[in-house]
Amino acid sequence: MAYLDKALVATVLGDRELEYKYNSLALEKEKEAADLLRDHFDAEPTRSVLYRSAASIALKCDRPNLAEKLAAQGLSGNPPDDVAEELRILFENITFHRHLKLEEMNLTRNSINITLFGNDVAHGMVSIDEYIKRLKTLEQITMRTAERKRGRPYRSGGNPPKDIQKLLKPFLTLQKPASFSATIRFGSSQMSLFDSDDFEESFTDDVVHEVVETLENYENGTTDKLSDRIDNDDYYINFISLAKKLSPDGDSITKVGLSTLKREKPVILEKPRDICMVVREIVEKKADLDQIPNTTITGTLLYASKLRKKNPQIKIKPSKGKAEKVRVPVGMLDDIVRPLWDKQVIATVAPDKKNELLLVDIIEQE
Amino acid sequence: MHRIDIADFENQFDFMPKEYTISISQAAAVCLEEVGHSTGIDFVLTGLSNETCTIHWFQINEGMKRPWQDLEYATEHGAYAIAWHLIEYITNYKVFERSPKGGGFDFWIRDPDDEIDELNFLKNCGRMEVSGILNNAAAVKARVTQKTKQVRKGSPAETSRYVIVVEFGTPISHCESIK
Numbered sequence: 001m002a003y004l005d006k007a008l009v010a011t012v013l014g015d016r017e018l019e020y021k022y023n024s025l026a027l028e029k030e031k032e033a034a035d036l037l038r039d040h041f042d043a044e045p046t047r048s049v050l051y052r053s054a055a056s057i058a059l060k061c062d063r064p065n066l067a068e069k070l071a072a073q074g075l076s077g078n079p080p081d082d083v084a085e086e087l088r089i090l091f092e093n094i095t096f097h098r099h100l101k102l103e104e105m106n107l108t109r110n111s112i113n114i115t116l117f118g119n120d121v122a123h124g125m126v127s128i129d130e131y132i133k134r135l136k137t138l139e140q141i142t143m144r145t146a147e148r149k150r151g152r153p154y155r156s157g158g159n160p161p162k163d164i165q166k167l168l169k170p171f172l173t174l175q176k177p178a179s180f181s182a183t184i185r186f187g188s189s190q191m192s193l194f195d196s197d198d199f200e201e202s203f204t205d206d207v208v209h210e211v212v213e214t215l216e217n218y219e220n221g222t223t224d225k226l227s228d229r230i231d232n233d234d235y236y237i238n239f240i241s242l243a244k245k246l247s248p249d250g251d252s253i254t255k256v257g258l259s260t261l262k263r264e265k266p267v268i269l270e271k272p273r274d275i276c277m278v279v280r281e282i283v284e285k286k287a288d289l290d291q292i293p294n295t296t297i298t299g300t301l302l303y304a305s306k307l308r309k310k311n312p313q314i315k316i317k318p319s320k321g322k323a324e325k326v327r328v329p330v331g332m333l334d335d336i337v338r339p340l341w342d343k344q345v346i347a348t349v350a351p352d353k354k355n356e357l358l359l360v361d362i363i364e365q366e
Numbered sequence: 367m368h369r370i371d372i373a374d375f376e377n378q379f380d381f382m383p384k385e386y387t388i389s390i391s392q393a394a395a396v397c398l399e400e401v402g403h404s405t406g407i408d409f410v411l412t413g414l415s416n417e418t419c420t421i422h423w424f425q426i427n428e429g430m431k432r433p434w435q436d437l438e439y440a441t442e443h444g445a446y447a448i449a450w451h452l453i454e455y456i457t458n459y460k461v462f463e464r465s466p467k468g469g470g471f472d473f474w475i476r477d478p479d480d481e482i483d484e485l486n487f488l489k490n491c492g493r494m495e496v497s498g499i500l501n502n503a504a505a506v507k508a509r510v511t512q513k514t515k516q517v518r519k520g521s522p523a524e525t526s527r528y529v530i531v532v533e534f535g536t537p538i539s540h541c542e543s544i545k
Contacts, residue, residue, distance in 0.1 A: 004464065006383070006385065006386070008386065008389075009385060009386060009389050036485075037485060037486075040485060040486075042486075043485045043486040044486070045486075045488050045489070046485065046486040046487055046488040046489065047486075049465075049466075049488055052466055053466040056466040057466075080522060081522065082470065082520055082521050082522055085520075086466075086470070086520075220436075221435070221436030221438065221439055222436075223435065223436070224435070271438075273438065274438065277437075293501070293502060293504075294502075
């Protein structure tokens, strides 16, 4: 455990090499400890917990085969029910990690493979809502990234520009039966040898790479790196709002894995994140926020007014009481708020400098 | 009045590595200062213990803040440090070992007077789930309910099980024993 804690400290400090080194040392020790109890089937819960721990660290070290063997050893004894359940869940986790591996995929440079894992994902089945929502969100993030990289001003409404749509038209390929892993290819459905434009292909590859890199920054909380990549406030708010929508909810979907050809390691989104304070800080430029907590309004999203282009508004009508006017950050209106018109929503709001309500997060009420 | 001194945590937790304890102690101090507190502030305990303590910490420098720029991460780990202290203070259990991810709880805890079985060292250990909230006292009750459900699902009823939620804004901490 001491090595694991050192690995954690290395994670905090952002030293990936040291993190891997300590995780590997921890794996060696944990496996050694577990194997000491291999034939001691009455030493429970310690035996199965040690195997579970070793299997979990093996997965962190990207060794799914070893993880599988260790988890099987744990189950082969007399684990208590709760640890046995954890070991079974670990098996599913190992399968998820296998699906992120690229060997069996026919990935091209302009593709992103997305893999879902969670309570709503079983062999060959996934909740339609969760799946479609995440495919559409990934498409939106990619389009916005392309527009940003092309230096276009932030688009507060309407479809992406025709040239971007043409360059990055998404095509879905289903991979790997009995999993929920699919590949989105951006650009032409065929890689033509004769009329491909190297510059356009290179741009598409760049966009795909940028999408996954920025999502990694988001997941790791490296906001300084994210701000360096996205230095426009509207694009930034749009990105983190969409990234949150793509991320797991912690229950029906617990992991979202993203693989590309260019990256050795996939990005795994695991943490449901709270973006409220980030949105407030950007919009309100960090002025006097700490004293004023967020509140929530639950009700029907009635309309959005885009007439005030710089300060679009929505109205939320609770079941009792009057409708509340709420100001919406430009980066959230089109991709996050608009799809929720006329739906029951839970909006997180905060009073701004002028004492109007500012929207910092919104989700559909289930 | 009980005094929580974060500077003392370094030498308090015999079973946990010092470097990690120091790191998460700094996370706790960073969180307290992030929400605008100064050392010596009142710290409210509810649940198994209902009292007001005071909480004290060392001066923070820029080096200490640097690894904890991600406040969600800082809140989670800062809460660990406070919870490790509180479980000892309230129940006499000591934090013993981290539980692997996905286990339904965060830490194994043990009675320091219990003899450790060298082979089966987790025998008779209790379990503790810790959760941190940076600045939202209204969320504490819901978080306790959520974590209680999680621990109940993930561990046998005959073991000692605790949930500790630490909220830095008030600051307040709720400790619950789960039957």
